[in-house]
Structures are given as C-alpha cells and as structure tokens.
Amino acid sequence: MSDGYERQLSDLYRARAREEPPASIDNAILAAARHEARGSTRVGIRWGVPLALAAVVVLSVSLVTVMRDALELSGESMNVEEQRQASPAPAEPDKPRVVADESEQRRGPRLQERTITEQKAADQLRSELAKPGAQQSAPVPAPARARVNANRALDATSAESRKSKAVAAGRTASGPAVGAAAEKALRSDAQAGDALSPEQWLKRIERLRKEGKATEAQASFNEFRKRYPAYPLPETLK
Amino acid sequence: MRHDNETSDESLMAAFRDSNDVGAFERLYRRHRGGLYRYLLRQCGAAALAEELFQDVWLNVVRAKQAYVAEARFATYLYRVAHNRLVDHYRRSAHRPSIAVLDDEPDPMELIPADSDEQPEVRFEAKQQVERFAQLLAVLPEAQREAFILREEAGLSIAEIAGATGVNEETAKSRLRYALAKLRRGMLELV
Numbered sequence: 001m002s003d004g005y006e007r008q009l010s011d012l013y014r015a016r017a018r019e020e021p022p023a024s025i026d027n028a029i030l031a032a033a034r035h036e037a038r039g040s041t042r043v044g045i046r047w048g049v050p051l052a053l054a055a056v057v058v059l060s061v062s063l064v065t066v067m068r069d070a071l072e073l074s075g076e077s078m079n080v081e082e083q084r085q086a087s088p089a090p091a092e093p094d095k096p097r098v099v100a101d102e103s104e105q106r107r108g109p110r111l112q113e114r115t116i117t118e119q120k121a122a123d124q125l126r127s128e129l130a131k132p133g134a135q136q137s138a139p140v141p142a143p144a145r146a147r148v149n150a151n152r153a154l155d156a157t158s159a160e161s162r163k164s165k166a167v168a169a170g171r172t173a174s175g176p177a178v179g180a181a182a183e184k185a186l187r188s189d190a191q192a193g194d195a196l197s198p199e200q201w202l203k204r205i206e207r208l209r210k211e212g213k214a215t216e217a218q219a220s221f222n223e224f225r226k227r228y229p230a231y232p233l234p235e236t237l238k
Numbered sequence: 239m240r241h242d243n244e245t246s247d248e249s250l251m252a253a254f255r256d257s258n259d260v261g262a263f264e265r266l267y268r269r270h271r272g273g274l275y276r277y278l279l280r281q282c283g284a285a286a287l288a289e290e291l292f293q294d295v296w297l298n299v300v301r302a303k304q305a306y307v308a309e310a311r312f313a314t315y316l317y318r319v320a321h322n323r324l325v326d327h328y329r330r331s332a333h334r335p336s337i338a339v340l341d342d343e344p345d346p347m348e349l350i351p352a353d354s355d356e357q358p359e360v361r362f363e364a365k366q367q368v369e370r371f372a373q374l375l376a377v378l379p380e381a382q383r384e385a386f387i388l389r390e391e392a393g394l395s396i397a398e399i400a401g402a403t404g405v406n407e408e409t410a411k412s413r414l415r416y417a418l419a420k421l422r423r424g425m426l427e428l429v
Contacts, residue, residue: 009421012371013390015364019285021275029296030264036300037258057410 198224198231204234241265245263247312255303267296270316277317280387281324281380291327295320310401313392317402321384367428372394374424383415 194206201224207218223238241250248271253262279288298319299306306315326414349406375383381403388394388402400410 006418007426009418010390011384012368012376012425015368017276017391019276019279021271021289025289025293026267026271027295029267029300030260030295031265033254033263033300034260034305036256037260088317101363181347188278 198228202234202237206234246307251306251312252308253301255306259289264299269406270392271312272317274320277384277387277391278320278324281377281384282327283376285378287327291320291323293324298323311394313394314398314401315396317388317392318404321403367425368427370428371421374421378417378420383414384419386417386421389414 201220205217205220206226208214209218224231241253242299245262245265247266250259250262250266253259254266275288275292278295279285282288282291295316299316304333375386378386384403385399388399392398392402394402396411396414397407399414400407405413
C-alpha cells in the first residue's frame with residue numbers, strides 16, 4: 001500500500017475528527033488534579049511531624065534495650081570471672097568449653113552452678129584419661145555431653161580409689177613384677193567397669209584365665225566382686 | 239515551573255508526579271484531551287459513554303500518578319489506561335458495539351472548509367468521501383479500528399500500539415494493515 005493513499009485516508013479521517021470533550025469535563029478533571037496535588041502536599045505536612053516523633057521513640061527504645069542488655073552481659077561476665085578465681089580449674093579448659101560455659105551462664109544462676117560442677121567433673125575425667133594406659137580404651141567424650149561426662153567422671157573417681165587399693169594389695173601379694181601386671185589389669189578393669197556389662201566382664205575374666213594370665217584374671221575378678229558383690233557367678237569362676 | 243511547547247509529555251508528567259505541578263498536568267491534558275476523547279468516542283459509539291470513560295481515564299492518571307514510570311512514551315501509557323478501561327466497560331456491560339454509528343454527528347459538509355472558488359460538485363464529492371470514510375471506519379472490526387485510531391490520534395508506532403493494546407507487534411501490524419486495506423478498498427468502490 002502506498003504512503004500516498006495512506007495519507008489520503010489520514011486526511012479523510014482528520015477532516016471529520018474534530019470532536020472534543022465538553023468544557024465541564026475539562027474543568028472537573030483539572031479540579032481533580034489540583035485537589036490531588038494539594039492532598040499530596042497536605043499529607044506530607046500532616047504526617048511529617050508524627051512520623052519524625054515515631055522514629056525518635058523507636059530509636060530511643062532500641063538504644064535503651066541494647067544498652068541494658070550490654071550492661072547485663074558485662075555484669076554476668078564479671079561474676080563468672082570471680083567464680084573462676086575462687087575455684088580455679090585444674091586443667092586448662094578447651095576453648096569450645098569456655099564458650100559453651102559463657103553462653104550457659106547467661107541463662108541463669110542455677111544452670112551456672114550445674115555447669116561449674118559438670119566442668120569440674122569433666123576436668124577430673126580428662127586428667128584421669130590423660131594417665132598412661134587410659135588413652136587406649138575409652139574414647140574421650142565430646143565436651144558438649146557434659147552430663148554424661150560428669151557421670152563417667154564420678155565412676156572413674158570411685159574406680160580410681162578402688163584401683164589404688166587393689167594395687168596396694170597386689171604389691172603385697174606377688175611382688176613388684178606381678179604388681180605391675182595387676183596394676184595394668186586394674187587400670188583396664190577400671191575402664192572396663194565403665195564400658196562393660198557384668199556379663200561381659202566375667203567373660204573377659206574367663207578369657208584371661210584361659211590365656212594363662214592368672215594374676216590379671218584374679219585382680220580383675222577381685223575388682224568385679226567389689227563392684228558387683230551379689231552378682232551370680234558362673235560355675236567356672238566359683 | 240514554566241513549561242513550553244517543547245517540554246516532553248514524560249517531563250510534564252514527572253513534574254506533576256514529583257512536584258505536584260498542576261500547570262504541567264494541565265499542559266499535558268490539553269495536548270491529549272481531543273485525541274483521547276475521539277478514540278473513546280469511536281470505540282464505544284456514544285458521546286455520553288465516551289465522556290464518562292474519558293473522565294475515568296484521566297482521573298485514573300491523576301490518582302495513580304505515583305505509579306507512573308517513564309519507561310515508555312506517556313501517550314502509550316495513557317492509551318493503555320484507556321484501552322483497559324474500555325475492555326473493563328465491555329466486560330461489565332457484556333456489550334460490545336459492532337457498529338459505532340454516532341447519533342448526533344455533525345454534518346460532514348460543515349466540517350470541510352468552504353472554498354469560494356470550489357465548485358458545488360467538488361464540495362459534494364468531498365462530502366461524500368468523508369461520509370463514506372466515516373461509515374467504513376465505523377464498520378471496521380473493533381481491534382482494527384482501534385489500531386488505526388491509535389495511529390491517527392496518538393501518533394503511536396506499531397510497537398506502541400502493541401504496547402497500548404496488550405498484543406505483540408505482529409498482531410498490531412496485521413490489524414493496522416487490514417484496517418488500511420479495508421478502508422482503501424471501500425473508498426475505491428465509491429469511485
């Protein structure tokens with residue numbers, strides 16, 4: 001289609017296209033525009049001051065809250081320091097443990113006390129396990145399991161006292177060579193008492209006997225009897 | 239703020255949106271009032287309805303001025319609002335005018351400028367042509383008529399017609415081509 005003909009069509013259209021909206025509509029629309037413009041300005045002025053005040057209030061409250069929390073935290077950390085100075089830990093604490101303690105201490109004094117007890121028990125257990133021969137058997141528990149650690153530490157403490165008694169007895173009975181073997185056996189028994197059930201322990205004693213380690217078997221049996229005096233023994237051990 | 243005739247539509251709308259410059263809006267309104275009104279008049283076929291829709295469209299533009307983003311020509315934006323308003327009207331009234339014949343149309347003869355040297359036969363022929371063209375335009379399918387009017391009244395390109403009517407460019411181009419072809423054929427039949 002040629003541009004010339006398109007132009008002719010356009011001219012024909014324009015020859016007739018002269019209608020316009022009435023003036024009343026023009027006025028109505030322009031009045032609405034003025035009203036809208038005034039309204040927008042008024043909204044800006046009307047809400048400006050309240051918005052500014054609200055912002056000031058929100059900022060002040062946030063600042064006070066943050067400062068109060070900061071003061072509380074610093075007070076708590078000072079208390080923790082005082083407690084540590086009063087009862088210093090025997091072994092150097094692991095870094096994650098310290099972090100965990102601090103986070104727990106924030107939760108309240110009761111939890112704080114429990115945590116300190118648990119930490120002492122865990123430290124005791126750690127020093128116990130650090131002794132020669134202990135590293136081979138039970139794995140070092142994770143610091144996060146503080147309660148389990150505490151129970152094990154208590155068991156280990158009682159086992160330690162029993163062990164020292166048994167070692168003393170073994171020395172008087174069989175001399176230094178036998179005593180060393182018995183001591184070794186008892187150390188492992190102390191661990192075994194924690195890790196093995198009575199049934200498993202008895203089987204272990206039987207195995208030692210079969211292997212010809214009579215002294216170790218006897219020491220282990222004595223240890224077993226101390227711990228489980230009423231446990232029924234199998235025929236082979238009676 | 240002062241605005242001259244060269245200030246773009248987009249700058250005028252931005253001045254109204256950002257600075258509540260009513261003068262800028264008035265200038266913008268004066269530029270587009272006739273074209274928009276005729277677009278609506280041709281599409282809905284009744285002056286009273288066209289006035290109502292016209293007012294709605296401009297009030298929408300005024301109230302939603304903050305939503306205006308100058309990513310396209312203002313004319314495209316304005317006619318898109320108008321197109322949507324028309325579609326909304328059709329949907330509500332469940333009536334689409336098949337033939338837009340105006341009741342109180344002025345005599346086309348009066349619209350043609352009188353020339354003292356012009357022969358009465360020439361004037362009569364011109365009158366016939368204008369009348370014939372108006373009839374042909376009125377019976378065009380709505381979408382084709384819309385494409386033609388958007389080009390004539392708003393000066394929109396094919397892409398802008400597509401943007402205003404919510405179709406792709408190929409469709410808009412096809413509509414305009416069909417409209418021109420039908421108008422041309424109809425005018426040739428008169429001769």
